[in-house]
Amino acid sequence: MRWDRFFEDVEDQLASEWEAERAALETEAERLRLSRLSLHERLAALSGGGAETIAVGVDAGADAVITAPIVGLGADWLLLSPWGSRAGAALVPLAAIVSVSLPHADLLRSARPDAASASTVARRATFGFAVRDVVRRRAGVSVHTRDGRTLSGTIDRAGADHLDLALHDAGAPRRASDIVGYRLVPFSSIAWIAVDGAPARPV
Structure with a gap:
């Protein structure tokens, strides 16, 4: 025994x-x-338009926290919809993100991304590509810089690493008589861009 x-x-x-x-x-x-696992892959798991899309809090520095669903994701940028439509979007370079806040369950879900969550086309679309799309639309913008300044106007051109901004009042159309100046803005200085008459401050 x-x-x-x-x-x-x-x-x-x-x-x-x-x-x-x-x-x-x-x-x-x-x-x-x-x-x-990259930040891009985790954000891709949180983006889209499905039932699981949630609002995240994106801290873009200079006291700017934008709470909204991620509606688009490129190679080095994301697009948020804090004002309920693409017409009021926030374009954020990934390099400007200080942190992303989200519920714990979604944090865990983002750690197991779906391989198909981001298309190969979206992965190749750079921040410059997204800015050139804003140029093509002739949309009014507010460019928020990493040091906390806001420049309002219309983006006339986008180069490889910078944009040309015609300065005028926020929400006003671009008219030669209303232009008060021009700025070359390096992409590296941009915290986020509010597109199409979105509010000057994040929500």
Whole structure:
């Protein structure tokens, strides 16, 4: 009887050690998977127009926290819809993001992104591409810089790493008589761009 118990104890111990080793391997594999996960992939898991789309709080620095759903995501930027439509959108370079706040369940969901959550076309569309789309639409903008300043007007051109901004009153159409100046604005100085008469301050 003692030998039977001995073998049972050995089997239990081996099973326990095997389970512990398997759990350790799974933990290490999970750590490795997470170490390869990018911010872009996590934001892609939170974007779109489906039932699971949620509002996130994007801190773009200079006391600007924009709380809104992510409605678009490019190679190095995201598009938020804090005013309920694409006509009132906020274009944010990923490099300007200080942090993103969201509920814990969605934080965990973003750590398991769907491989199909971002299209290959969207992944190739750079911030410059998105700004050139705003130029094409001739939309009025408020360019919020990382140091807390706001420049209102219309973007006339977008280069590889900067934009040309014709300054005029927010919400007014671009008329030569209303232009009060011009600015070259490097993309690296931009915290976010409010498009099409969106409010001057984030909500």
